[in-house]
Amino acid sequence: MKKIILASKSIDRIEILKRAGIPFETFITNIDEEKYKTRILNTVELVQELAKAKAIFAKNKLLNNNLDAIIIAADTIVDLDGEIIGKAHHEKEAFNILRKLMGKTHKLITGITITETKNPKIIVDSDTTIVEFLELSDEEIWDYIKTNEWKERAGAYSIKDTASLFISKINGSSSNVIGLPMHKIYEILKKEFGLNLFQIKRI
Amino acid sequence: MKKIILASKSIDRIEILKRAGIPFETFITNIDEEKYKTRILNTVELVQELAKAKAIFAKNKLLNNNLDAIIIAADTIVDLDGEIIGKAHHEKEAFNILRKLMGKTHKLITGITITETKNPKIIVDSDTTIVEFLELSDEEIWDYIKTNEWKERAGAYSIKDTASLFISKINGSSSNVIGLPMHKIYEILKKEFGLNLFQIKRI
Numbered sequence: 001m002k003k004i005i006l007a008s009k010s011i012d013r014i015e016i017l018k019r020a021g022i023p024f025e026t027f028i029t030n031i032d033e034e035k036y037k038t039r040i041l042n043t044v045e046l047v048q049e050l051a052k053a054k055a056i057f058a059k060n061k062l063l064n065n066n067l068d069a070i071i072i073a074a075d076t077i078v079d080l081d082g083e084i085i086g087k088a089h090h091e092k093e094a095f096n097i098l099r100k101l102m103g104k105t106h107k108l109i110t111g112i113t114i115t116e117t118k119n120p121k122i123i124v125d126s127d128t129t130i131v132e133f134l135e136l137s138d139e140e141i142w143d144y145i146k147t148n149e150w151k152e153r154a155g156a157y158s159i160k161d162t163a164s165l166f167i168s169k170i171n172g173s174s175s176n177v178i179g180l181p182m183h184k185i186y187e188i189l190k191k192e193f194g195l196n197l198f199q200i201k202r203i
Numbered sequence: 204m205k206k207i208i209l210a211s212k213s214i215d216r217i218e219i220l221k222r223a224g225i226p227f228e229t230f231i232t233n234i235d236e237e238k239y240k241t242r243i244l245n246t247v248e249l250v251q252e253l254a255k256a257k258a259i260f261a262k263n264k265l266l267n268n269n270l271d272a273i274i275i276a277a278d279t280i281v282d283l284d285g286e287i288i289g290k291a292h293h294e295k296e297a298f299n300i301l302r303k304l305m306g307k308t309h310k311l312i313t314g315i316t317i318t319e320t321k322n323p324k325i326i327v328d329s330d331t332t333i334v335e336f337l338e339l340s341d342e343e344i345w346d347y348i349k350t351n352e353w354k355e356r357a358g359a360y361s362i363k364d365t366a367s368l369f370i371s372k373i374n375g376s377s378s379n380v381i382g383l384p385m386h387k388i389y390e391i392l393k394k395e396f397g398l399n400l401f402q403i404k405r406i
Binding site: 016019020021134136139140143144147159160161162164165166167168169170171172173174175177182183185186187196197198199202 | 219222223224337339342343346347350362363364365367368369370371372373374375376377378380385386388389390399400401402405
């Protein structure tokens with residue numbers, strides 16, 4: 001079987017692929033995300049371009065090593081009424097992000113790109129899930145921040161963990177909120193790359 | 204802090220409470236579920252009555268031991284156009300359940316009951332999430348069954364694991380699909396029992 005390469009170091013993406021029994025290796029990409037963020041203002045376009053850039057970065061490096069592989073790349077952001085929200089860099093920023101999201105609904109958007117090292121085909125797609133938060137007090141938000149779940153996560157929360165206590169509702173794919181719309185990965189691999197994730201040798 | 208007792212042996216409920224950082228102990232109840240299933244035909248009423256029966260079973264046993272504790276009990280079923288679907292007992296039954304659910308939407312309903320050993324108050328509630336499945340082939344369903352995720356789970360699937368590949372959409376609480384509507388647990392404990400899950404000593 002062809003190797004599957006996840007062009008991401010996100011612990012959430014790694015966990016969800018593992019839990020789905022999919023054998024893969026990770027590849028860390030090095031993209032100047034800020035350059036994209038200043039140039040592209042449309043949210044869906046931005047995450048798609050970032051996912052594509054990560055996939056192509058990985059593809060070029062892996063081709064240099066003559067590796068035959070399928071590459072999956074993704075990028076996730078939060079869109080609150082058109083405002084793009086990424087990851088927090090420190091606790092105060094995490095607080096400000098969470099304060100804004102409380103008692104409201106936002107969009108969690110993941111751009112994905114799937115390609116193969118030895119195939120010119122590149123599939124770019126995205127998935128959007130509406131996420132609704134309860135209203136927490138400032139004190140409760142600070143208590144949440146102490147869990148450190150805000151680190152390295154778009155929107156500064158982790159739906160699988162303590163944030164489950166304040167996520168009242170989602171509408172869309174739940175794996176997408178974790179950072180990989182798994183049903184789309186399954187469909188694209190099957191239809192576009194002839195790889196059925198139910199028929200692989202599972203881990 | 205008062206002990207929290209989860210009146211359930213579900214590995215999914217145990218995992219989601221742990222991941223939310225909540226310290227708790229489990230207590231295994233012994234309820235004749237079939238008796239309820241033949242008597243109660245309304246789905247929401249059924250899961251509520253089952254959750255209540257589990258909570259009261261645990262409450263009586265724990266009171267005998269003079270333990271001061273908050274008890275959380277739950278029961279989950281799948282409702283497909285009014286047909287009540289529980290857990291499969293063998294692979295063929297799991298196949299038949301999954302075959303029925305593919306390409307359609309169903310309701311995942313969890314009844315919950317929260318009470319305290321030394322408090323007559325009993326709160327009974329439920330939460331419903333709409334879950335949409337892609338259409339899988341019979342061969343893919345059999346491949347899924349080999350993962351053993353169907354065991355001990357209402358509807359014979361696990362959204363956190365390989366089933367993420369065929370769950371295209373949900374509408375409602377995602378923790379509810381795992382077996383515990385965490386936002387409702389948080390709200391009920393805070394409003395009805397004065398326990399704030401953000402302010403406890405976390406695990």
